[in-house]
Amino acid sequence: MSKRVLVTGGAGYLGSVLVPQLLDEGYEVTVFDRLLFGREPLAAVIDHPRLKLIEGDITKLASHNGFLEGMDAVIHLAAFSNDPSCDLKPELTQRVNFEATTELARRAARAGVRRFIYASSCSVYGSNPSPVVDEQSELHPVSLYAKKKAEAEAALFALPAPGMSITAFRMATLYGISPRMRFDLAINLMVMNAVTRRAIYVLGGGHQWRPFVHVADAAQAYITALEAPTKDIDRETFNVGSDNTNYQIGDLAWVVRDALPNLDVTVTTVPDNDDKRSYRVDFSKIQEKLGFTARCDLQDSIVEIARAIQNGRLGDCSDTKFYTVKRMADRSRRGRGSARLPALGLDDHGPQDQALRADVGRVRRRQARDRRQQLHRRPAHRARRCRHQAR
Numbered sequence: 166m167s168k169r170v171l172v173t174g175g176a177g178y179l180g181s182v183l184v185p186q187l188l189d190e191g192y193e194v195t196v197f198d199r200l201l202f203g204r205e206p207l208a209a210v211i212d213h214p215r216l217k218l219i220e221g222d223i224t225k226l227a228s229h230n231g232f233l234e235g236m237d238a239v240i241h242l243a244a245f246s247n248d249p250s251c252d253l254k255p256e257l258t259q260r261v262n263f264e265a266t267t268e269l270a271r272r273a274a275r276a277g278v279r280r281f282i283y284a285s286s287c288s289v290y291g292s293n294p295s296p297v298v299d300e301q302s303e304l305h306p307v308s309l310y311a312k313k314k315a316e317a318e319a320a321l322f323a324l325p326a327p328g329m330s331i332t333a334f335r336m337a338t339l340y341g342i343s344p345r346m347r348f349d350l351a352i353n354l355m356v357m358n359a360v361t362r363r364a365i366y367v368l369g370g371g372h373q374w375r376p377f378v379h380v381a382d383a384a385q386a387y388i389t390a391l392e393a394p395t396k397d398i399d400r401e402t403f404n405v406g407s408d409n410t411n412y413q414i415g416d417l418a419w420v421v422r423d424a425l426p427n428l429d430v431t432v433t434t435v436p437d438n439d440d441k442r443s444y445r446v447d448f449s450k451i452q453e454k455l456g457f458t459a460r461c462d463l464q465d466s467i468v469e470i471a472r473a474i475q476n477g478r479l480g481d482c483s484d485t486k487f488y489t490v491k492r493m494a495d496r497s498r499r500g501r502g503s504a505r506l507p508a509l510g511l512d513d514h515g516p517q518d519q520a521l522r523a524d525v526g527r528v529r530r531r532q533a534r535d536r537r538q539q540l541h542r543r544p545a546h547r548a549r550r551c552r553h554q555a556r
């Protein structure tokens with residue numbers, strides 16, 4: 166069993182859930198992170214005797230000597246973690262999400278690390294013609310973010326790394342509470358809009374399929390891989406999620422709405438955007454080979470997020486710290502010149518341009534009018550279908 170683990174990006178949304186879980190399981194954990202979102206996400210464990218924090222940039226590995234020595238495993242999460250933040254600076258994305266990933270793996274193998282687990286994404290399936298995709302399916306990544314994930318997977322598997330197993334985890338889109346909360350992920354965002362605006366906006370037409378997994382379940386999947394026999398994970402790719410939580414985005418909005426019946430939330434499909442990605446994912450491999458099952462309940466998690474917003478536990482939901490691209494643009498503006506921000510933070514993956522902003526403005530005005538006239542009613546057949554799907 167690997168007991169000394171380096172977690173890059175360990176102060177991020179997933180990392181700050183994973184690190185306490187690793188400590189609870191008895192691991193010695195070193196976090197290597199540029200702290201784009203500060204060190205607060207690790208506040209609860211920062212003084213833990215088995216935790217070490219290295220503030221560093223994975224594009225400058227040469228300036229950090231020896232941090233890989235003695236590590237049994239590397240969990241590589243550090244990255245620009247969504248489409249808009251990658252689009253902000255494509256050259257830097259190439260360095261952070263691709264070059265630094267392969268360089269880290271090369272150095273890890275040289276330092277005698279036995280396991281390297283890479284945080285990839287189901288977004289590599291992209292705009293996929295297959296009704297259901299599995300690890301053998303062709304990849305059709307659309308965004309720069311997804312293309313770099315796919316390229317990094319391929320480069321890692323091509324790496325000569327004797328003695329080090331390499332595993333790629335294609336994670337579904339995460340949701341749930343984390344010490345580094347994100348409201349630029351679809352479910353978290355829908356809940357936030359439901360609570361703060363009494364409205365959920367569906368982008369991309371709503372028919373596109375996406376898989377989801379709770380952040381705590383995803384963290385558990387990494388621990389499962391640390392403890393699995395090497396032969397089961399070496400040069401293997403796993404989809405991380407659950408067959409039960411593949412949703413069409415339009416239906417997902419109704420699931421969120423139904424989980425919060427007291428809020429009287431309206432669901433609106435915003436027209437005119439060009440999100441072409443759709444993938445319904447098969448998660449049987451990770452269950453059959455590693456025995457991993459996602460356990461968190463979506464409805465309970467929606468209520469938990471809503472309560473945390475309502476009782477003020479998360480603070481001001483419009484704070485840029487909750488939105489990866491806004492935080493990066495803020496830092497970039499402070500650093501040098503100005504960085505162009507997408508107009509809306511409505512969805513992790515959606516196109517976010519002026520036309521869409523205008524559409525949303527129109528929709529919001531119409532909703533306000535409808536609400537006044539109490540005209541907005543949910544079709545009964547749709548609610549039944551969503552409840553069934555949610556089970």
Ligand SMILES: NC(=O)c1ccc[n+]([C@@H]2O[C@H](COP(=O)([O-])OP(=O)(O)OC[C@H]3O[C@@H](n4cnc5c(N)ncnc54)[C@H](O)[C@@H]3O)[C@@H](O)[C@H]2O)c1
Pocket residue numbers: 173174175176177178179180197198199200201202221222223224241242243244245246247261284285286287335336337338339340345347350489
């Ligand atoms: N959140 C999701 O839904 C999701 C889904 C699939 C895959 N992933 C992948 O999982 C990983 C973690 O995602 P997350 O949601 O926790 O993202 P996040 O943005 O919350 O965390 C990323 C962390 O990486 C750090 N980081 C960024 N650039 C760095 C650099 N150059 N050097 C060192 N540290 C750096 C940041 O400071 C941050 O703490 C990412 O690779 C992401 O692409 C996430």
